[in-house]
Amino acid sequence: MSEALKRINPRRPFQVTAEGLKRIVLGVAGEAGASVHVAHRDATPKPLRLRGEPTGQHLVIAHADRGALTAHAHEAIAAAALLADAATAVTVLVFGDLSEKLAPFGADRVIVAAVGDGAHFDPDRELAVAAEQVARLAPRHIVMPDSAIGDGDLGRRLAARLGVSVATHVVELAPTGVAASWRGGAEMARRDLPRMLLLDPGTTDLALPFSGAGERVEIEVPPFPDSRYRDLGSPPVDSAQLGLEDADFIVSAGNGVADVPTLLALAKTFDAAIGASRVAVDDGRFARHQQVGATGKTVSASVYMAIGISGAVQHLQGIRAVRHVIAINTDASAPIAQRADLTIVDDAQAVMEQLLEATRGRNFAPGVTP
Amino acid sequence: MTATARRIAVLAALGRNPVSGKARPNRDDLLALELARQLGGDLTLIHAGNPDEAALGDYFAYGASSLDLVPLADGGDVASALVTRLAGYDLILAGSRAEGGEGSGLVPYLVAETLGLPIVADVIAITLGDEATEVTQALAKGQRRRVRVTLPAVIAVYPKALVTPRYAYARRLAGRVTTYVAPAMEPVASPWHREAAKKRPVKFRAAETKSGHARMLSAIVAEARGGAVIAAGTPADKAQAILAYLRLHKLIDW
Ligand SMILES: Cc1cc2nc3c(=O)[nH]c(=O)nc-3n(C[C@H](O)[C@H](O)[C@H](O)COP(=O)(O)OP(=O)(O)OC[C@H]3O[C@@H](n4cnc5c(N)ncnc54)[C@H](O)[C@@H]3O)c2cc1C
Numbered sequence: 208m209s210e211a212l213k214r215i216n217p218r219r220p221f222q223v224t225a226e227g228l229k230r231i232v233l234g235v236a237g238e239a240g241a242s243v244h245v246a247h248r249d250a251t252p253k254p255l256r257l258r259g260e261p262t263g264q265h266l267v268i269a270h271a272d273r274g275a276l277t278a279h280a281h282e283a284i285a286a287a288a289l290l291a292d293a294a295t296a297v298t299v300l301v302f303g304d305l306s307e308k309l310a311p312f313g314a315d316r317v318i319v320a321a322v323g324d325g326a327h328f329d330p331d332r333e334l335a336v337a338a339e340q341v342a343r344l345a346p347r348h349i350v351m352p353d354s355a356i357g358d359g360d361l362g363r364r365l366a367a368r369l370g371v372s373v374a375t376h377v378v379e380l381a382p383t384g385v386a387a388s389w390r391g392g393a394e395m396a397r398r399d400l401p402r403m404l405l406l407d408p409g410t411t412d413l414a415l416p417f418s419g420a421g422e423r424v425e426i427e428v429p430p431f432p433d434s435r436y437r438d439l440g441s442p443p444v445d446s447a448q449l450g451l452e453d454a455d456f457i458v459s460a461g462n463g464v465a466d467v468p469t470l471l472a473l474a475k476t477f478d479a480a481i482g483a484s485r486v487a488v489d490d491g492r493f494a495r496h497q498q499v500g501a502t503g504k505t506v507s508a509s510v511y512m513a514i515g516i517s518g519a520v521q522h523l524q525g526i527r528a529v530r531h532v533i534a535i536n537t538d539a540s541a542p543i544a545q546r547a548d549l550t551i552v553d554d555a556q557a558v559m560e561q562l563l564e565a566t567r568g569r570n571f572a573p574g575v576t577p
Numbered sequence: 578m579t580a581t582a583r584r585i586a587v588l589a590a591l592g593r594n595p596v597s598g599k600a601r602p603n604r605d606d607l608l609a610l611e612l613a614r615q616l617g618g619d620l621t622l623i624h625a626g627n628p629d630e631a632a633l634g635d636y637f638a639y640g641a642s643s644l645d646l647v648p649l650a651d652g653g654d655v656a657s658a659l660v661t662r663l664a665g666y667d668l669i670l671a672g673s674r675a676e677g678g679e680g681s682g683l684v685p686y687l688v689a690e691t692l693g694l695p696i697v698a699d700v701i702a703i704t705l706g707d708e709a710t711e712v713t714q715a716l717a718k719g720q721r722r723r724v725r726v727t728l729p730a731v732i733a734v735y736p737k738a739l740v741t742p743r744y745a746y747a748r749r750l751a752g753r754v755t756t757y758v759a760p761a762m763e764p765v766a767s768p769w770h771r772e773a774a775k776k777r778p779v780k781f782r783a784a785e786t787k788s789g790h791a792r793m794l795s796a797i798v799a800e801a802r803g804g805a806v807i808a809a810g811t812p813a814d815k816a817q818a819i820l821a822y823l824r825l826h827k828l829i830d831w
Contacts, residue, residue: 273827286781328714328724331695356699356716363683363698367690372768375681379778388774391595391676395774412782435695435730439711439723453719456828477829507718510828512819531826533819539808548804549822551815561816 261296266346274306288313310421332431454480463515518543583618605672637752656687
């Protein structure tokens with residue numbers, strides 16, 4: 208009976224095409240389960256949105272954190288690009304060092320105001336720069352992310368300074384107008400497009416059929432001599448006391464982690480909070496409050512190190528807002544590799560030990576000098 | 578604390594109970610009031626709106642002793658009405674958002690701009706000095722920041738500041754309201770139209786001009802957004818690759 212069944216190896220060698228599709232090529236020999244060749248996706252560049260010389264522009268203003276903008280700020284750029292017609296350029300004014308490209312989000316010109324650390328509180332100086340750029344560029348609309356602090360704060364300062372029409376906490380926008388939720392979500396209020404828009408997160412789809420020109424200029428920012436504010440710095444917070452939701456660096460363990468003490472040591476080195484998959488929680492290695500995912504916590508860390516986690520959809524739901532996912536897994540075709548920005552294919556124990564070895568004696572906690 | 582009594586104003590709006598729709602003190606403004614009470618000093622509550630609103634009395638129950646009221650029709654310019662009563666204060670405290678109407682969080686900024694004062698938002702703690710005040714701001718991800726700001730200043734209180742307003746009925750009876758004349762203002766029609774929130778907001782996205790096949794492809798590509806995969810090398814090399822990645826993106830300080 209059994210010899211009559213034709214067995215197919217489910218992990219036959221496959222290729223990933225430029226479109227991101229898995230292709231099994233018959234007759235190609237290779238190591239079972241390994242992808243033979245990963246072609247780069249998205250090889251064809253998108254067309255430019257702008258046609259010819261622009262006659263006007265929209266301005267987006269945002270703060271950079273560690274060289275990059277938040278997804279929330281990317282949405283503001285995409286929204287400005289979608290609002291713009293073919294003769295309107297999208298200019299982005301960024302405070303702080305920027306190392307990422309903004310053209311994929313629709314930015315035509317990027318003005319980087321080198322104020323050093325974008326997180327430093329110096330509102331008088333930033334407001335002066337922003338107001339000057341608005342006067343110089345005369346933008347049709349000013350779009351900003353309405354983040355809890357930073358952009359939302361600067362946006363309100365700018366609106367008050369310019370005295371322009373403004374809509375804050377915008378939840379829906381279109382070329383015809385905006386909507387904001389009032390009275391804690393009980394009411395929806397609509398109006399025509401104001402000059403200035405502060406957008407809540409999640410208003411705009413980042414998938415654009417076009418690209419911006421992405422020219423970059425750096426501007427010098429003179430210090431503001433008699434600023435009324437002085438940033439006295441941030442006291443270090445003990446990451447171990449932070450909830451997972453608040454953590455910036457999370458080391459997370461799944462079923463592939465057998466040695467919990469090594470993982471805890473690794474988390475301590477990186478000053479990271481500890482997360483776990485449901486399987487690791489269910490079998491008692493971690494506590495329930497450490498579970499990440501659909502039935503656990505939703506996290507928004509900058510770094511999420513997924514060690515021995517397969518990346519089931521229920522788990523991925525919890526890490527949607529994470530900026531950088533690093534996976535360590537013996538299986539290169541685990542779903543987590545589709546989500547991770549860096550996937551290390553190896554035994555978790557070996558890599559964790561080498562990481563500890565390489566960082567021996569170091570501690571990345573703020574305020575601890577190595 | 579300081580020898581001279583500071584003059585502190587708290588901007589108070591009226592909110593609405595989300596279930597019954599009844600007017601009540603604005604939650605965020607109660608936090609500002611409680612923080613102001615803890616500072617001591619000479620405290621006045623300032624409200625612009627309907628003078629006949631009974632819920633204003635609840636602010637007394639939460640510890641205010643006097644209230645300056647500037648009559649204002651519904652939809653009027655709150656910030657302009659408030660500044661008529663705001664001269665001479667050392668510190669002006671406000672909540673982050675009004676829960677009643679627009680709730681834009683703009684009023685403290687407009688007040689600060691009109692009076693030419695500095696403003697710090699998302700504040701959870703205040704220490705008063707002689708010419709400046711030191712405040713602690715709540716940032717994202719549990720971080721805190723301390724800021725020194727010159728006086729007089731406007732302070733907007735963080736909505737989750739750890740203070741608990743307490744209600745006492747006896748205080749409600751003792752409060753005193755002073756009603757001022759309404760400032761002469763041109764009535765302006767609000768550009769906003771309100772409706773009950775029914776549907777989920779619609780995402781702003783590019784108009785779909787692609788063929789069905791191209792749409793399917795882009796849906797698949799959007800899902801497969803994997804990054805670099807490192808399979809070759811010793812575990813030590815791979816550990817270095819992780820550290821290099823973290824350093825490249827400035828995620829660790831090394
Ligand atoms: C209704 C519902 C809700 C759920 N909610 C959640 C939730 O909130 N959170 C959650 O996490 N899960 C949730 N789950 C469970 C989820 O579907 C998965 O079962 C679970 O996430 C898998 O956990 P895991 O990746 O740790 O384990 P596994 O699926 O067993 O994966 C282990 C991974 O580790 C790798 N591995 C094994 N050994 C090693 C080694 N030595 N070195 C390196 N890698 C190794 C394997 O290749 C594999 O990829 C839910 C499920 C349901 C049905």
